[in-house]
Amino acid sequence: MKPTIQLRLGQHLTMTPQLQQAIKLLQLSTLDLKQEIQEALESNLMLETEEEGVRRDDAESDRIKGDAGLNGNQQTAEGQKNDPNNETEIKIETQSMPDELPVDTVWDDIYDSITPAGSGSAPGGDEGQDYLNQQSTSESLQDYLIWQMQLTPFSPDDLAIAEAIIDGISDDGYLTTPLEDIIASMGDPDIGIEEVEAVLHRVQAFDPTGVAARDLRECLLLQLRQLPREFEWRAQAIELVSEYFDLLAQQDETQMRRRLKLESGELMSVIHLIRSLNPRPGTSVAIQSTSYIEPDVFVYKHNNQWRVELNRDAAPKLRVNAEYAGLIKRADNSTDNVTMKNHLQEARWFIKSLQSRNETLLKVATRIVDIQRNYFEYGEEAMKPLVLRDIAEALEMHESTISRVTTQKYMHTPRGTIEFKYFFSSHVSTASGGEASATAIRALIKKLIGAEKPNKPLSDNKIAAILADQGINVARRTVAKYRESMAIPPSNERKRLA
Numbered sequence: 243m244k245p246t247i248q249l250r251l252g253q254h255l256t257m258t259p260q261l262q263q264a265i266k267l268l269q270l271s272t273l274d275l276k277q278e279i280q281e282a283l284e285s286n287l288m289l290e291t292e293e294e295g296v297r298r299d300d301a302e303s304d305r306i307k308g309d310a311g312l313n314g315n316q317q318t319a320e321g322q323k324n325d326p327n328n329e330t331e332i333k334i335e336t337q338s339m340p341d342e343l344p345v346d347t348v349w350d351d352i353y354d355s356i357t358p359a360g361s362g363s364a365p366g367g368d369e370g371q372d373y374l375n376q377q378s379t380s381e382s383l384q385d386y387l388i389w390q391m392q393l394t395p396f397s398p399d400d401l402a403i404a405e406a407i408i409d410g411i412s413d414d415g416y417l418t419t420p421l422e423d424i425i426a427s428m429g430d431p432d433i434g435i436e437e438v439e440a441v442l443h444r445v446q447a448f449d450p451t452g453v454a455a456r457d458l459r460e461c462l463l464l465q466l467r468q469l470p471r472e473f474e475w476r477a478q479a480i481e482l483v484s485e486y487f488d489l490l491a492q493q494d495e496t497q498m499r500r501r502l503k504l505e506s507g508e509l510m511s512v513i514h515l516i517r518s519l520n521p522r523p524g525t526s527v528a529i530q531s532t533s534y535i536e537p538d539v540f541v542y543k544h545n546n547q548w549r550v551e552l553n554r555d556a557a558p559k560l561r562v563n564a565e566y567a568g569l570i571k572r573a574d575n576s577t578d579n580v581t582m583k584n585h586l587q588e589a590r591w592f593i594k595s596l597q598s599r600n601e602t603l604l605k606v607a608t609r610i611v612d613i614q615r616n617y618f619e620y621g622e623e624a625m626k627p628l629v630l631r632d633i634a635e636a637l638e639m640h641e642s643t644i645s646r647v648t649t650q651k652y653m654h655t656p657r658g659t660i661e662f663k664y665f666f667s668s669h670v671s672t673a674s675g676g677e678a679s680a681t682a683i684r685a686l687i688k689k690l691i692g693a694e695k696p697n698k699p700l701s702d703n704k705i706a707a708i709l710a711d712q713g714i715n716v717a718r719r720t721v722a723k724y725r726e727s728m729a730i731p732p733s734n735e736r737k738r739l740a
Contacts, residue, residue: 264595268602268643271650272536272556279557279596288566288582288589292559383415383453383524384408390448396441402428403441407454415453415524416461417442452523459487465519478502478512490516493737537654539607541618548618550608552600553654560596562589606647607662609633614665618655622685627669627677670716678714684724686714691730696738 270278283289387408396404406427410419421438446454451468455461462483469476482490482502489497490513499509520526540551570582610633616624630641630648637644648662669677687705694700700708702721709716722732730736 263591264598265646267595267599269646269649272538272553272652273534274650275557275599279560282592283560286585286589286592288563288585289560289592290563292561381527383411383413383527386527387411387445387448387453391445394444396444399430399433400437400441400444403433403438404445407438407442407445411454411524413524414522415450415455415527417454417456450520450523450526452520455523458521459483461521461523462516462519465523466516475508475512475515478504478508479515482512483516535652535659537652537659538603539651539653541607541611541653541655543618543656548611548615550604550611550653552604557596560589560593562586562593602643603647603651605637606633606644607651607653609636610662610665611653617665618657621657623682623689625665625667625679625681625685627679628666629668630666670714670720680724683709683714683716684728686712687721687724688728688730691725691736694736696736699733699736701733 267275267278283291388405391401391404391408394404403424406424407417407419410417410424412418421435421442424438425433425435442454446452446464448454452461452465455464463480466476466480466483482498486498486501489501495506495509498504499506502509502512504512536556537553538556540553542549542551566582567586570586571579610628611618613628613632614626616626630644633639634641634644648666651662652659653662664681667680669679670683686709690700690705690708702718702725705725706716706718706721709721725732
């Protein structure tokens, strides 16, 4: 093939650092945004919060008023001349800045939501120290068990076995590592199964009660055996769990009464005692780190209209430090003056990026509220099906932009603080030819199960039939999928004795 010359016309968006910054701010959560703003305040001398600027302006005004040696007219003239808010003093070296930043992007444009470690210097010399993301240390279940192990007299070999056992305990408190694997990991042929089981029994005596059990049956037995001997129904509960655990799982009341030789009321007392135990003892120790959420928008009803407002307290308000900006001279090309000009331009771009973020966030939130108005009026059962494409087409944006705007963003509503992503769900066709939201169907399933009889729970087929009567055609496997997503057990496990 011969080389040829072709002329093609096209247009593309150049991702300048300023536009990358605008897109990056768009996808940040509220906490990450506050961190980004704090870093900008520390690195750019032209940026300041409005609160700091107001305090500085008030102090300057008081100083001028208190200067009794100046003539009133002269004071006024010089005050206007030196006024840091004078627009003629700060409109210097303004490069072309668009009225709206093109923050709409495609899926391939990805930007980190948090500044990488080492990218900046924090006060005191700590490189890349992320103070906002620091979390208080919490004691894990393994730490708690090791602390008890260190207070228990063990031989060196038993201490090594106890450490291996504790290392194999899950967050729920169950020993998930087989004893054979523990023996193999020790690498000592003299250690047998009897010695490991002896150490295991000592670890099972640790707090919380029931820890290091290998299954639910053993967990319940450990808790029952640690009850006082005179505890009412203790002996019958131990017999039921140890000898007839399968009957208990099957809720076979007739066989349990026959084997234990108890009346119906007595059997129910034994079952209530077993139900009072903790099937996941590890959760009573493991401390989950607290996750704080600050809403990005507020949704409220006013004059029968749902309104959306930005949370103005979610991030500090910024402005250009007019006093520093007024020091810039047009014709001075010194290093200091060039640096101040660059800081001024960066400050204006940063403030513009924040404004663009807020405008886009408000547009998306308002559109979501308009579509899901029935949810705010009547609850989950009135949720409409919604996907990212619906919002993207309505606002003439790319789906990736909507995805970034709705990730880790929250709205405070009369029904609680809800993530934007919650309002998006797939749809299911109805008998009338319409569509029903998967969220609404989950709410209906949960409502039906909540109203069922404990001794006669609804099967998935029955729930599908009830939904079909209401005009919602869903298959049994779809009901099972939604039920499992809500952590609701099947009907045979939901059955309870009266």
